[in-house]
Amino acid sequence: MPKNNKATNGRDEEDVTETAKGLLSNEDTGDDTFKKSKLISSDVQKKVKDERPMWNNKLQYILAQVGFSVGLGNVWRFPYLCQKNGGGAYLVPYLILLLLIGIPLFFLELAVGQHIRRGSIGVWNYISPRLGGVGFASCMVCFFVALYYNVIISWSLFYLSQSFQHPLPWNECPLVRNNTGTYVKPECEQSSATTYYWYREALNITSSISESGGLNWKMTLCLLAAWIIVCLAMIKGIQSSGKVMYFCSLFPYVVLICFLVRVLLLNGSVDGIRHMFTPKLEIMQDIGVWRDAAIQVFFALGLGFGGVIAFSSYNKRDNNCHADAVLVSFINFFTSILATLVVFAVLGFKANITNAKCVAFNSRKLNVEKILGYLDTEISPSLIPSRINFSSVNPDDYRLLTSIIKEVKDKDYHRLGLESCNIEDELDKTVQGTGLAFIAFTEAMTHFPASPLWSVLFFLMLVSLGLGSMVGTVQGVITPAVETLRVRKEPVTAVFCLISFFIGLLFVQRSGNYFVAMFDSYSATLPLLIVALLENVAVAWVYGTDKFFQDLKDMLQFSPLRIYYYLWKFITPIGLLLLLVASFIQLVMNPPSYSAWVEDRAKEDTLSYPSWGLAMCISLVVLAILPVPVVFVLQYFRFGKPDRALALGYQKGHVIRERQLPEDDDSDPVNSKLPCYNPILTEPLPAGSGTSPAMNGATSAL
Numbered sequence: 001m002p003k004n005n006k007a008t009n010g011r012d013e014e015d016v017t018e019t020a021k022g023l024l025s026n027e028d029t030g031d032d033t034f035k036k037s038k039l040i041s042s043d044v045q046k047k048v049k050d051e052r053p054m055w056n057n058k059l060q061y062i063l064a065q066v067g068f069s070v071g072l073g074n075v076w077r078f079p080y081l082c083q084k085n086g087g088g089a090y091l092v093p094y095l096i097l098l099l100l101i102g103i104p105l106f107f108l109e110l111a112v113g114q115h116i117r118r119g120s121i122g123v124w125n126y127i128s129p130r131l132g133g134v135g136f137a138s139c140m141v142c143f144f145v146a147l148y149y150n151v152i153i154s155w156s157l158f159y160l161s162q163s164f165q166h167p168l169p170w171n172e173c174p175l176v177r178n179n180t181g182t183y184v185k186p187e188c189e190q191s192s193a194t195t196y197y198w199y200r201e202a203l204n205i206t207s208s209i210s211e212s213g214g215l216n217w218k219m220t221l222c223l224l225a226a227w228i229i230v231c232l233a234m235i236k237g238i239q240s241s242g243k244v245m246y247f248c249s250l251f252p253y254v255v256l257i258c259f260l261v262r263v264l265l266l267n268g269s270v271d272g273i274r275h276m277f278t279p280k281l282e283i284m285q286d287i288g289v290w291r292d293a294a295i296q297v298f299f300a301l302g303l304g305f306g307g308v309i310a311f312s313s314y315n316k317r318d319n320n321c322h323a324d325a326v327l328v329s330f331i332n333f334f335t336s337i338l339a340t341l342v343v344f345a346v347l348g349f350k351a352n353i354t355n356a357k358c359v360a361f362n363s364r365k366l367n368v369e370k371i372l373g374y375l376d377t378e379i380s381p382s383l384i385p386s387r388i389n390f391s392s393v394n395p396d397d398y399r400l401l402t403s404i405i406k407e408v409k410d411k412d413y414h415r416l417g418l419e420s421c422n423i424e425d426e427l428d429k430t431v432q433g434t435g436l437a438f439i440a441f442t443e444a445m446t447h448f449p450a451s452p453l454w455s456v457l458f459f460l461m462l463v464s465l466g467l468g469s470m471v472g473t474v475q476g477v478i479t480p481a482v483e484t485l486r487v488r489k490e491p492v493t494a495v496f497c498l499i500s501f502f503i504g505l506l507f508v509q510r511s512g513n514y515f516v517a518m519f520d521s522y523s524a525t526l527p528l529l530i531v532a533l534l535e536n537v538a539v540a541w542v543y544g545t546d547k548f549f550q551d552l553k554d555m556l557q558f559s560p561l562r563i564y565y566y567l568w569k570f571i572t573p574i575g576l577l578l579l580l581v582a583s584f585i586q587l588v589m590n591p592p593s594y595s596a597w598v599e600d601r602a603k604e605d606t607l608s609y610p611s612w613g614l615a616m617c618i619s620l621v622v623l624a625i626l627p628v629p630v631v632f633v634l635q636y637f638r639f640g641k642p643d644r645a646l647a648l649g650y651q652k653g654h655v656i657r658e659r660q661l662p663e664d665d666d667s668d669p670v671n672s673k674l675p676c677y678n679p680i681l682t683e684p685l686p687a688g689s690g691t692s693p694a695m696n697g698a699t700s701a702l
Contacts, residue, residue, distance in 0.1 A: 052117060053238050054314050060242045064311050065328045067249040068472025069302050070335045072152060072465050076436040078300070078336040079343035081292050083427075086283035087276050091337075093284065093293040098333060101575050102297040104567040105532060107325035107560075108539055109303065111548075113312035114321050115555055119480035120306030123313075124535070128542045133631030134534045135480060137527060138306035140624045142476035144523035145305070147500055148516045149473065150230060151507040152434075153466040154222035156459045158202060159438065161222075163455035170197035171446045190602035194443040199597045202438070206511045208596050209518075210610055213510025220508045224501060230470050231497040234478065237489045238314050241471045248468035255461040256338050262448070263345040268423070272348020273341060275427045287582070294579050295525065300332050302469075304528040304535065306476030313479070322552075322560055343436065344427075350444040351426035371401060374416060379405060434513075437462060514594050518609075522592070522617045526583055527624035533576040534628065540568040592617045 055061040082090045116123050121135030162169050173188035173196060188196035199205050206213040233244040263269045283289055302308055312321060375381050383404055388397050399421060406413045441458065448454045478496060482489050507516050539548055545565055553559045592614055595604045609617065 052314065054316065055238060055242060058319075060245065061311065061315060062324065062328065063249040064238075064242060064245045064472070065308065065324065066331050067245045067468030068307050068311065068475075069300060069328060069332045070249070070252070070465065071469035072437075072462065073296070073299060074332070074336045075339045075343070075462070075465065076434075078296060079340040080436065081296055082276065082340050083344070085286075085289045085292055086280035087278050089279035089281050089284050090289065090293065093290050094297065095333070097290070097294045097297045097575075098329060100567065101294060101572055101579075102301050102303070103325055103329045104564060104572045105303050105536065106301050106308065106329055107322055107564070108535065108568060109308040110312045110321040110325050111552055111555070112539065113309035114315045114317065114319060115551055117313045117317075119310050119313060119483050120476060121480035122483050123309055124538060127538050130632050130635040131534060131538045131542065131628075132635065133628035134531055134538065135306070136627030136631065137531050137625055138304060139477050139480055140627065141524055141527050141531065142305050142307070142473050143500075144519055144620065144624065146470065146473045146477070147504050148507055148519040148523075149466065149470060150226045150500070151219075151223060151504060151512070151516055153229075153463055153470065154219055154226040154508070155202065155434070155438065156462040156466060157222045157225055158218060159442070160456065160459040160463060163452055163459060166452050168442075168446055168451055168455055169201070170194045170442055171451075187599055187602045192439075192443065194439045194446070196602075197442075198434070198438045200599075203513050204510050205513055205597050207598055208607060209511050209514040209594060209613055211511055215505065216508050216510055216512070219512070220505065223504055223508050227497045227501040227504070229467065230474060231493060233467065233471055234474055234493045234497075235490055238311075241475065244471060245468060248464045248471070251464045252461045253335070253338075255457050256335075256342050258457065259342045259454070260338070260345065262454070263342065263349060266345075266349045266448075268348045268350075268352025269345035270348065271352065271423055272344040272346070272427060275348065275424065276340060276344040291579065291582050291586075294575070295583070298528070298532065298579075299524075300336065301329060302472060304531040305473060306480065307472030310475045310479040311472065317555055318557065320556060322556065343441075346441060346444045347427060348423075349447070350440065351423050353444075353447055354426050355421055355423050368398070370416065371405070378409070378416065383408060514596065517594050518592075518613070518617060519620065523620040523624060526580070526587070526621050529576060529580045529583060530625050530628070533573060533580060536568060536573045536576060540573065545569050 055064070082088075112123050112127070116126050118126065119135070120138040121132065124135040125132040170193050173184045173193045175182050176185055185196070187200060203219070204213070204216055233241050298304075312324075315321070371379065375384075385400065385404075388401065402421070405416070409416065442455070445451050445454050445458065474493075474496070478489060478493055481492050481496070485492065506512065507519075509515075539545070545568055548568075549559065549565065592609050593606050594609065596607045597603075598605050
């Protein structure tokens with residue numbers, strides 16, 4: 001064995017594990033053998049560095065990160081939380097938590113991916129093999145999320161295909177003709193045209209999760225089309241997905257701005273925006289508001305999925321990832337604000353239309369007759385202002401009457417069955433997710449001039465938003481899989497998409513919407529919080545914050561702000577731990593349930609999961625986090641094959657130990673720190689190079 005690889009004994013200093021690059025830089029430059037070893041290692045390192053694909057330019061990379069982080073949640077989750085949690089007051093806790101949790105964790109993931117240049121499995125194996133399960137857990141969560149997230153894209157594709165007609169098919173309730181006459185379908189008459197179209201025409205949904213109902217063939221074909229699109233976008237790696245991101249990242253902004261300009265010209269849009277920015281400061285004292293804000297920050301940036309790490313691993317080593325973290329985080333935040341403006345403007349327009357129908361003559365006359373019938377029994381005539389003439393009650397008079405009666409009757413007001421016809425009450429009706437996109441928004445667009453055009457733009461925007469997030473989510477699975485399995489990206493991508501499509505048939509049954517809700521609630525939240533907490537602990541406490549700061553200084557050519565030291569070391573992990581405990585408590589206090597559409601009553605009802613459904617919910621959480629303890633146990637007790645990784649140590653610049661494995665040993669994805677195979681490293685070195693095969697393998701970690 002060459003001189004520079006001999007063990008040095010009799011030293012009192014503590015052993016320090018270091019990469020080959022750090023070791024070589026500290027070795028005695030007077031050793032000729034070492035000079036040759038350094039030269040060869042540098043050449044191999046250069047080949048390894050050049051071999052990994054890289055982004056064509058910085059813009060492409062930023063758009064990829066923006067496309068991954070800005071998704072459907074910005075359009076239908078953030079506005080709902082803003083509406084639910086005090087309007088403009090919700091932005092305060094969101095911004096605070098973005099600074100304390102979001103940006104630090106986002107910066108951490110960007111930095112480790114760029115420095116180690118591996119996917120999620122390789123990164124955490126490199127930092128600590130015992131925490132290698134964190135990477136596998138990220139892949140599991142990405143897989144679960146990809147399964148149901150692409151179903152939402154397929155729903156958007158279906159609505160997009162139905163938007164090329166005038167009037168839009170969800171514009172009016174369908175009529176049924178029989179021998180006696182024509183009538184409106186009761187299910188539609190009791191709900192609305194857009195609600196009926198969503199549940200009956202699009203999903204053809206069953207009344208419970210226990211009733212499968214068979215495959216919905218329209219949605220099955222749309223799901224197939226969605227997976228084909230994802231496969232084509234991903235098949236060539238970042239060469240193909242990077243180009244897709246130009247469209248997926250920029251097109252939604254064009255549509256949102258067009259929608260905002262158009263809606264601001266419509267009656268009632270200002271009422272919606274005013275409602276959004278009217279803060280309810282008392283709500284900020286509710287701990288639930290802070291929990292909702294923290295979870296939204298967490299998922300808005302895509303933390304813990306592995307997509308952020310995968311994208312950053314294709315960067316140059318000297319890229320300023322700190323500036324990227326701040327830039328992408330605030331782009332994400334302002335996108336949420338833009339989307340919320342559009343949503344509240346549309347809801348304000350819709351509320352004015354609903355209010356106009358409510359105070360229309362026929363409806364108002366019916367309510368006035370009810371008030372007359374309640375006089376002397378429920379309502380004292382002395383409460384009625386003398387100026388009101390019941391033979392001709394205008395909308396202002398009606399609102400005055402209802403406000404007086406509501407104040408007097410208080411809790412008994414709802415028993416009277418009087419419609420309030422109040423814009424504020426209409427805007428206070430919270431709606432989120434599919435209800436916002438496929439019911440509320442579609443209803444508003446039916447009143448737009450040139451409604452098919454706006455419908456096409458809206459659902460094309462949803463497809464592009466979903467595709468951008470899907471690319472990052474699938475990248476979180478494909479990149480580690482390619483590095484671990486040592487195969488080409490193309491077949492792995494094709495096989496992954498094919499398998500995911502067949503598993504995804506679960507979600508395009510007639511009861512599939514209930515399974516989408518189940519996966520959305522239980523496959524990601526708790527597992528991702530655990531993953532992010534372990535990521536933070538692995539870097540700050542296992543690898544060491546001081547050492548990580550030095551790595552950042554070497555990589556960025558400047559030292560990050562000292563505040564990050566305290567954030568990574570104390571504030572962010574404590575915040576994540578509190579969030580994890582709060583989420584667990586909420587899960588225990590609110591047993592799993594789901595909203596089922598009851599056809600006979602044309603309304604949603606909350607049902608409990610059957611026993612097998614509860615087992616499935618628990619299994620989703622357990623399967624997602626199971627790799628963490630499994631890999632830890634395997635590493636702790638040294639099960640499986642020996643560690644392939646090279647452990648190099650030094651004291652004051654001198655090598656003190658090395659482990660070299662048999663040449664025929666294969667890399668084990670559980671035990672290995674270096675899951676990425678590179679054919680360059682298997683080539684024999686020139687004779688007399690003085691570099692052992694183990695030293696050759698160490699350079700692949702750089």
